[in-house]
Amino acid sequence: MTEIGGRDRLRELLDAVLDDEHRTLGDMAGGAFASPYHFTRRLSRDAGEPPVAMKRRVMLERAAWQLRQGTSVTDAAFAAGYESVEGFSRAFSRAYGRLPSEVTDAGTGGDPWLPAPNGIHFHPPTSLWVHTGERTMSGPLDHLVHHDLDDTAALIDAAKGLPEDAYRRRTRPGQRVLWFDGTDESVVEILEHQVFTKEVWLAAILGEDFPEDRRDDPAGLLERHEAAAARWLAMLRDMERRDAWDDRIVDALCDPPESFVLGSIVAHVLTFAAQRRGLVRAMLGELDVEVGSGDPIDWLRSRHGQEQPS
Structure with a gap:
């Protein structure tokens, strides 16, 4: 092998x-x-x-x-x-x-x-x-996708240290990232939206049922994130292999159904995921939870360092 x-x-x-x-x-x-x-x-x-x-x-x-x-x-x-x-x-x-x-x-x-x-x-x-000829994501896209997944997991894990009232406290009244997602006023709302977004798009692209699991405690969110992250990564690698970025889907979960270009979906998810990670990182910092800068440069250096052969 x-x-x-x-x-x-x-x-x-x-x-x-x-x-x-x-x-x-x-x-x-x-x-x-x-x-x-x-x-x-x-x-x-x-x-x-x-x-x-x-x-x-x-x-x-x-x-x-x-x-x-x-x-x-x-x-x-x-x-x-x-x-x-x-x-x-x-x-x-x-x-x-x-x-x-x-x-x-x-x-x-x-x-x-x-x-x-x-x-x-x-x-x-x-x-x-x-088979090394099967293409996987390369360059910045691969880094962006993996950084988003790893950073999200780290932020959810960091939220485990919060008291329940601080985790759910609406400290940013009126804060909203996307109008159709509802408010992002608390740590739990932002992290739940971060996970749910990928679950919803997986359902739309793969033709699956709308996700029903909405556990929002940190342990439940981390479990949901790990499950969605593996499937999200596999799906994007398959898109890259098939060069399907310009393909379209008709999302029947929308009312009325709407057409989307696959590449634009990925850009959409990464754009607003980065925005939410920045917001929740600031909120956790205000609650005295150490979460680091979230800089992809630091993340990549750490990731490569961990994976060097001993």
Whole structure:
């Protein structure tokens, strides 16, 4: 397997994801000697894909290869970790646009690789291939996106130190970043809007249901943010790979439905996320919570320093 970023630890995490005996997130994390939280966070950050999603995708790629070699649908289903052939067939059909039985009947199945945000794919018979030709975000865009995600997590984490009344106190009456989001008068309002914005756009772009989880305590917000951040990053990397920035979606969640250019959505999110981070950083500072400057230069230096091989 090609190493990613020269990091042996990441390779260990990937091995834990793909071990046949590791069926659940807890199994994977245990195999890597990490907590499920930190295991998911590290894989999502460094590989751009949550571990459960990565395992599901790579196992389907392996199943597609096995079917082309003459493996039965039943054997391929159970080898891929599915509890029923029906569940496997549904997942395979969604991924490949054909039933697994059609692969065996036709003797061909097309390219077994599915779209990946990181170039990591199944390579027969039992290893991985890292396809460096799959484009990921590069240059300033990559820095802007990662800085936004990391800084937001740091600000939410810092808010844990606030008393409940200070966390919810409306210290900036009338403050509003976007008219349709409501007020941003308190620390909790700003941080909740910061997370909810990505959740809403993910639902719109991916055609999912409107998010219902609106927990706004710091622990709940951090959990929501980590889940949305991994999916947001994977989605943007897929846009870059497909050069889809000028594609349009029609957002049916709007009333009436409205058309948006994908690249403009990303610019919109980053613009107002930066504004909200600046506002909440100032408010936390006034409450004697140390949050640093938020300067991307300092963030990048720290990030690179942490990732230097020991």
